Amino acid sequence: MIFMDSRKPLYRHSLKEAVRHEEKDLWRESYKINCDCARAIERIIAENYDGKKLGPDLAEPIIQQYGFNRVNWVLANTVQQKKEDGRISPENRQWAETFPIPQEDHNWQFEVSSHPGLTDLFIGDVRKAWQALGLFTAAHCVENSQNQDYTGKLLVLNPHILGSAYQTPERQLFLAKDGWGCIPGAPRQTVFGRFLSEEKDQITFFNRSDFIGVLSAEYLPDWAKEKLAAMEVPETEETPSDGMTLQ
Known part of the structure; x- marks a missing residue:
């Protein structure tokens, strides 16, 4: 059982599994929103980078629009796609590996294409917001x-x-x-x-x-x-x- 809010739920399984369980429409809808989320992150980074530093509190509007589950999923996928990029911190790379994202050929389409260093900073902000929830671990x-x-x-x-x-x-x-x-x-x-x-x-x-x-x-x-x-x-x-x- 998964408790939802007003946002569309994140579909966590592969396209192959979706087809097998007759859930292809759910997969497709979630995949499209994943791509939208990645583009929204790219836009907010581009609009708030002055050439020297990234603006504050950028994660909150993205989290409010897409929810933690999807934002975490998209960012973790981004890090997993950048396997050899040293501009992603070891801490964020380790965090990303905890997400069991199905490895599929089209995952690059919901990879955040912003500068990896800026993406790394954005991931850090999202993780701080998650930690602020005070959840049990x-x-x-x-x-x-x-x-x-x-x-x-x-x-x-x-x-x-x-x-x-x-x-x-x-x-x-x-x-x-x-x-x-x-x-x-x-x-x-x-x-x-x-x-x-x-x-x-x-x-x-x-x-x-x-x-x-x-x-x-x-x-x-x-x-x-x-x-x-x-x-x-x-x-x-x-x-x-x-x-x-x-x-």
């Missing part, structure tokens, strides 16, 4: 918790599967209830549960692969503690390294 999860049984655990959703309007730390916390996906290595991957931030106990589901891991107890925010208390779900007395187990 693997560093906030129990080590190797991907191999745990998720039943009754407070899980952290990968923010990239959420629409931009929902990319908040509150929306990442998901209380797993049951489902085959709770069991590591199970043939089915569905995990049923609820968003901790929602008032109603509305059951929804995600795939096991949509989660980063189990939240470590030391990072449980105060609002979540209050919510759990209101739900009359007792906290365990486990150490922080054991994560949150909610029965």
Whole structure:
């Protein structure tokens, strides 16, 4: 399950997969918007470079128009296309490699063609804006918790599967209830549960692969503690390294 906002969703699969699943129209629409996003980045860089420095706060209007998911995707693709270009910083190159972008012959069409040094600066601004969201990461999860049984655990959703309007730390916390996906290595991957931030106990589901891991107890925010208390779900007395187990 992916929560969307008013923007068109990013299609992450290859054209070959899209054809196989009869989703070619979705692929084509997303591909065209990827190209539009790349051209918009090129324009804003060109319009705000005075020959010496790049203007401030350029990332925000692009993020507002296209959303973090697509902007990150287009920029990561750009870096992946510039494999041998030393003007891309090692940090941004490492970041770009975390995006599983299908390698296809037409990817160059949504590569940002601005000067690589200026593109690198723009990527840095986008990454700073992403970090400012204060999202949970693997560093906030129990080590190797991907191999745990998720039943009754407070899980952290990968923010990239959420629409931009929902990319908040509150929306990442998901209380797993049951489902085959709770069991590591199970043939089915569905995990049923609820968003901790929602008032109603509305059951929804995600795939096991949509989660980063189990939240470590030391990072449980105060609002979540209050919510759990209101739900009359007792906290365990486990150490922080054991994560949150909610029965």
